[in-house]
Amino acid sequence: MPPATFALPLRNVRVVELTTVWAGPFTSSLLADWGAEVIRVESTRNLLGGRGPVLAPNAAMVNSLRAGGEFYFAYPNWEAGERPWNRCVVFQVHGKDKRSVTLELTEPEGMSAFEDLLLTCDMLVVNLAPDSLDALGLTYERLRRVKPDLIMVRIAAFGHTGKAKQARGLGAEAEAHAGFTALRGHSEVDLLFKDNVAFADAAGSMSAALGAISALVQRAQDGKGQLIDISLSDAVVSLLAPALLDAAMNNRAQTPLGNAHSAMAPHGCYPCKGDDRWLFIAVRNDGDWRNLCEAIGHPAWTRAQALQSAFGRLRNRQTIDEHLADWTRSHDAHALMSLLQGCGVPAGVLMNERDVVESPHIAERGFFLPLRHRETGSHLYPGTFWKSTPPVTRIVRAPCELGEDNDWVYKNLLGALESTYAGLLRRKLVGTTPQS
Amino acid sequence: MSMVKQHSGQAGKSPGALDGLKVLDLTQHISGPYCTKLLADYGADVIKIEKPEVGDIARQMGPFPGNHPHREKSGLFLYLNTNKRGMALNLKIEKGRQLLLHLARWADVVVESFKPGTMERLGLGYSSLEKANKKLVVVSISNFGQSGPYRDSLASEIIEHGMGGSLRATGMPDREPTKYGAHVALQQAGSIAAAAVMTALFARERRGRGEHVDVSIFETQAGSQDRRTTMTLAAQHTGYVFPRRPMQFALATGTFPCADGYIHLSGSAARFPYTVKLIGREELLQHPTFGPMSNRSDPRIVEEFNQTILLPWLMQHTMQEVWHMAQAVGLACGPMYTPKDVMNDKTFRARGVWATVEHPEAGTVVMPGRPFILHRTPWSLRRPAPTLGQHNKEVLTDALRYSSEEVARFRRLGVI
Secondary structure, eight states: OOOSOBOOTTTTOEEEEEOOTTHHHHHHHHHHHTTOEEEEEEOSSSOOGGGOSOSSOOHHHHTGGGGTOOGGGOOGGGOOOSOHHHHOHHHHTTOTTEEEEEOOTTSHHHHHHHHHHHHTOSEEEEOSOHHHHHHHTOOHHHHHHHSTTOEEEEEESSOSSSTTTTOOOOHHHHHHHHTTGGGSSSOGGGGGGOOOOOHHHHHHHHHHHHHHHHHHHHHHHHOOOEEEEEEHHHHHHHHTHHHHHHHHHHOOOOOOOTTOOSSOSSEEEEEOSSTTOEEEEEOOSHHHHHHHHHHTTOOGGGGOGGGGSHHHHHHTHHHHHHHHHHHHTTSOHHHHHHHHHHTTOOEEEOOOHHHHHHOHHHHHHTOEEEEEETTTEEEEEEOOSEEEESOBOOOOOOOOOTTTTHHIIIIIISOOOHHHHHHHHHTTSSOSSOOO | OOSSOOOOOSTTOOOOTTTTOEEEEEOOTTHHHHHHHHHHHTTOEEEEEEOTTTOOGGGGSSOOGGGOOOTTOOHHHHHHTTTEEEEEOOTTSHHHHHHHHHHHHHOSEEEEOSOTTHHHHTTOSHHHHHHHOTTOEEEEEESSOSSSTTTTOOOOHHHHHHHTTOGGGSSOTTSOOOOOSTTHHHHHHHHHHHHHHHHHHHHHHHHSSOOEEEEEHHHHHHTOTTHHHHHHHHHHHHSOOOOOOOOOOBTTEEEEEETTEEEEEEOTTTTHHHHHHHTTOGGGGGOTTTSSGGGGGOHHHHHHHIIIIIHHHHTTSOHHHHHHHHHHHTOOEEEOOOHHHHHHOHHHHHHTOEEEEEETTTEEEEEEOOSSEESSSOOOOOSOOOOTTTTHHHIIIIISOOOHHHHHHHHHTTOO
8 A cells, every 4th residue: 555645856956045036036936945954144234135025115015005106015914013124925935845944144154054054054055246256165066075965055146157157137137138029918008017926036947946956866876966057047948948949040039928828719808798807819720710710609700711711710800809819808707707617618717826825736736835824824835746646745835034044054054152152142143133 | 866867978978967867858939948948958868759741830930041931940949859759659559658668667757748648538637657667757738737617628829928917017008918029938938848748757756657747838927937927916906907018118227329229217306326337427316306305206307307318318328338338337138039130139149059959951041049057067059959750769779679670660651
C-alpha cells in the first residue's frame, strides 16, 4: 500500500533570502510552497520594500485605494495598525511559511551572523540591485569561500553579465526591454496607458525557482553548488519566443493584436449584463463555429456564406464581434458560459479578485489556503500550483512578523551565547521594530 | 545520492543539470511541450510522442519562414521542441499502447496534456503507469485540472488567462480587457509544470517512489505571482474589489516618449533625487513645488513635472541615451522595445540570449536560448526539434532493444 500522504518535496532544504519587491521574495515563497525552510534576513535600520512602500502610511495613503490609487496600501480593514510592516499586503502575499531574522549587514557583527547563517543553509536568494549587493561584498566569489557548496540565486532586471549588468530596473522595465509591453493591449495608441502588471516578476521568479531546484538536483549528485544568474528580461523573452521568431524569420515587428488571434475568429472579450462583466469566447475551428451558431439560435447574420470558413471569419472578425457583443450584452456572463460550454463552445467569464477566491471550481480543488495571522486575521492565501497523488501533508505558518524568529535563529541555529545575544539586542543590532 | 543516472557528456562540454534524466513526452500544443523543452534544454533525454501523419498541432501554427505553412517549419514548434527526440506512435491501436508502456518502464518522467480522462480511456492512467514503474513521476497538464466542476470545460489561452483574473489589470477601462501578447500564459503554465517535475524528482530520492502531479493552467493564472495574487489578498483585506481604472501616473514613473521611441522609468516620489540627477536639474530638490516630499504625490504636481520638465528633456535624448544615463545615476529604467529591437539589442547579444538552430528542413533559425544561466551546468543546444517520426527506429532499437525487423513490422502495421 502506498503511504496516505508524503512530506513536502523540499523538506530538509534551507533557504536564506535577502530580497526586496517582487521577484526575490516570490522565488523563495515558491520554494517555501514546495517545502523549503525559508529564513528571511531583514534590517531594522533599512527595512526593504518587501514589507510595504512606507513604514508609517498616513490616512490618505491608507485610503488612497478608494481614490483610484495603488493596491500596495491595502491594509486589513483600512487600518495600517501599529506595525504596518507586518500587515501590508505586499508582504502578506509572499510571507507565509517564512521565518524572519534581523541583522545589520553594514556592521561586522551583522556580516558575521549572516555568514554563520549561510553555513547552516543550502541556498541564498537575492534580488537587491546588483551594485548594492556588490557594495555589501555579497558576491558569489566571496560567499563561496565562506560556504563552498553554496547555491546562490541572483536576480536582477537585466541579469548580471552584458552591457546592462549594473542597470537598475523593476519588472516593468524588464517587460519593456523584452518587448512584452509593446505586444500587449489594444494597439499602439495606448502604449502610454499600460498599467504595471509585474508579469516579469512572475516569469523571473519561476525561472529562478526552477534554476534553484535544478542546482539542488545537481548538487545532490556531485556535492557542488553554483551561481544562478536570473534576468527578468531574459525570462520574458523566453515566453515571447513566437513573436520574436517572427521578427527573426520574417523581419516582421508584430504589433499588439488586442484580443484578436491570428488563426481564430471570433476570439475575444464580450460585454455582459452588469458592471464590468465580460465573457471570453474562442472559436477554434468550424465545429466550434457550428456549435456557437446553434447556441445563439442561428440568427440571420450567422448564415452568411463568408462566415462558414475560418478564413472568412478572420476577414470578417469585426462584424462578428459586433453581432456577438449585441447578443452577450443582455445576458448574465455565468449563464452564457454554461450555455456555450454546454453546446461545446470554449467560453469563460472574466473573474475579478472576489470571483477567483469564491470560484466553486477553485474551492473544490483547494487552491487557496485558509490562514490566520495574528495581526491581520483569517484570509485565503494562494497555495501550491499543483495537486499531488498521493497528497502531501502541509502545515502552513502565517506570514512572519519582523524579527519573529530572532531568538530561534541566534540561539538555536547560530548557537549565540545568551550574553552575546543580549548585547546585540541592547545595541539594536537585532530587533523587531524598524529604527527609522 | 544519485538523482538520475549520469552518463558522460560530449567531450569538452559541461554536463547539463539534468543529464541522464529520461522523459516520455506525450504533450502537444504549447504548455506541455514548453515544460519538456525546459527539461531537454538542461540535459534530459526527452522522447516526444506524436500522432502519426498529423503530428503536434503546434506544427500548424506560425510563424513560418516566408509565411509559408509547412509541417516541419513552424517557428513555434521548432522553439518548443529543441533537444527532443521524436517518435510517431499510434496510441489508438493496442500494439502502440504496449510500446508506450514499455517506454514508461524506461522513463523517469511522463508528461501528458490530453483532455482529463483520455489517459485512463487508453488504459494508460496513473494506476497503470504506476504498476509498470513505481518510481515514475507522471505530470498531467490540463486546462482546469483533473478534478472540479470545470474539469471537462473547453478553453483556450484567452479564456484561462481571463478567468485567472489578470485581464482586469490590462487594457483601458472604457474598452474591453485585453490579453497579453504571444502565448505567454500557456508557456508560463509549462514552466510551472517543469518545476513540478523537478520537485517530484527531488522528493523521489527520499520517498523511493514517484507521484502523479495535476497542473491546472487556470490555477497557474489565478496564482500567478505578479499583481494578481496581491490583488486577491488585497480585496480580502479591504473587502474592496478594484474597479478597472485609468492608468495612474506617478512622478517620473511609466512609459514616456523620447527622441526615437519610448522609455519606461520608475522614478517615484522617493526616488526623485535620481530623476533630477538624470536630467541634470538637481536644484529642483529645493524647489518650492517639487522639493517637498508630500507634494510629489499630488496628481497636478506630478502632471506638471512630467509634462513641463521631464518630457521636454526626454524628447532631446534617444532611448539608448536615456537608458545609459539612467544606469549611471542608478535610476530604474528600460527601453520600450519592439520585437525587432529585442533581436538587435546589445545587452541580450552580450548575454548570449540567442541560439542558432540548424534544422534539416527549416534551415537556420535564430531563437531565444536559455531562460536562465546555470553557471556550472549550462543550457545547451544538442539537437533541433525532431521532424515527425524522425527517431522511430532509434528509440525502438536503443531504448527498447527491438530488432530492425520488428521495427519494420511496426511500421507495416501502422504502429509507428
